[in-house]
Amino acid sequence: MTRPKIALLGAILESNRFAPPAELVDFTSLTWLAGDALLSEARATTPKLATEFAAFVRAMDATGDWMPVPCMLAASHPAGPVRKAVIEEVIATSEDMLRAAGPVDAVYICNHGAMVAEHDHDPDGLLMSRIRGVVGPDVPIAATLDLHANISQRMVEACDLIVGYRTNPHVDQIERGEETAFSLRRILASGVRPKIAHVRLPLVPASVTLLSAEHPYGTLIDLGQRRQAEYRGEVLNVSVFGNFLFSDTPDNGLSIVVTAREDEHAAKALAVELADKAWSLRKDFVRQLTSVEEAVAISSGQAPGQESGQDRPPVIFSDAGDNPGGGGSGRTTELLAALHAAGVSNCLFGSFCDPELASEAQRVGVGNRFKARFNRTCDTTLSWGKWDLPFEADAEVLALHDGDVVGERGMTAGRRLALGPSAALRIGGITVVVITDRTQTADPVFFHMFGLDIASARTVVVKSRGHFRAGFSNWFPPSEVFEVDTGGLTSPVHERWPLTHLPRPNYPMDEDTAWTA
DSSP: OOSOEEEEEEEEOOBOTTSOOBOHHHHHTTEEEEHHHHHHHHTSSSOSSOHHHHHHHHHHHHTSOOEEEEEEEEEOOSBSOBOHHHHHHHHHHHHHHHHHHOOOSEEEEEOOSOOOBTTBSOHHHHHHHHHHHHHOTTSOEEEEEOTTOOOOHHHHHHOSEEEEOOOSSOOOHHHHHHHHHHHHHHHHHHOOOOEEEEEEOSBOOOGGGOOTTSTTHHHHHHHHHHHHHHTTTSEEEEEEEOOOGGGOOTTOSOEEEEEESSOHHHHHHHHHHHHHHHHHTGGGSOOOOBOHHHHHHHHHTOSTTOSSGGGSOOEEEEETTOOGGGTOOSOOOHHHHHHHHTTOOSEEEEEEEOHHHHHHHHHHOTTOEEEEEETSSOOTTSGGGTTOOOEEEEEEEEEEEOOEEEOOSGGGTTOEEEOOSEEEEEETTEEEEEESSOOOOOSTHHHHTTTOOGGGOSEEEESOSSTHHHHTTTTOOGGGEEEEOOOSTTOOOGGGSOOOSSOSSOBTTSTTOOOOO
């Protein structure tokens, strides 16, 4: 096939069941592109849309002639269940554009894989099955997904190839987009439809245990890659999906997805082998967090074995309960207030999402002081706002920025970010970065845009669960990274949540869970 005609589309949302619903504005403010505008953005020097989507397009451009059919790509920051009208509009628009384009040779779908809708536990599978209904049973469909995806049988049945990220923090989106393009080229050239095998376990780990550079998750991913290589080209892809606890769906659970060129038995055998290995490691998918009190002691030089704050290496704290990258509000004050009350010095705190405070700082101006009121209008009577407590402190405006930046390291390297009006405020010994856009601080650019020196700080706090590890690895080795047990919409403690849709029994919620492949 010399000039394949390939449709491009997707809907990207990681849904936290307990967060506010994902509205239309959550998508239009991040990514809501269709037709030629979508293709142009994918080919931009510093695209604002999903990195793997842009990588797929560039890989297709580099490997031969093709006819792209850009339909629609919608993306939101992590939030609650998507509104029915919003996801239906995305799906219907893509269906209409596909029909208008006429027959296609293949489809590429760029999703996250952990989306929940107010009317459907599995809108990712809904989208994929609806697209399958338009193109028919003979057209290959390839999809890329985040490794936190909740894999449903509906997704597997609708697709011919599913490619998941292999790194957490996520730094391999370019490679996965390219892999999908290359594999799709091979599929079209051979005319042979791949075979997918899927095994889901009753193992529902929290995201803090899903680091690809550490055991046990990294052990599984590495084993999958070694075994894939031993199949000498027969196995196209091995993906180990960790699931996203906060989606709370019937499809939650660690999933193994293996795609073979044509040997269905090989795919099934390898999927079962990896699932058995995962189950044998289930007790290792439990992680202890650092308490707020311990974090304050470490920062204050009062932890056991410390004589003074200067006798310990610099540390970075993850405000684990309030990760905007998992649906957190980005404005809980528990850890900030505790550090401030303890008089902690030489501390960088990023980033607090408070549009009103950022706007006021812009009006006050650099070098001036004012009473900074965090969360002045938050409704703490709402379930998702009960941790967004007001906090006040005398502040000096150190620097201001419009928030239009390009990521430097980690998952957002080379990607344009629109953080909105932003400010760096000094409150006592803490410098707090305040932003307008609800985004996790996984990239040093959040501090560098103000000229703040990360290397000179004794303590850095980030509202991010794990992706900051890649962005800040130059300054903080794993031994100096602490995940702090704070309250918020992303607290990784199973017992704190009214999880009602997860398959039961499961581990670790039910310690005596039994399973065989």
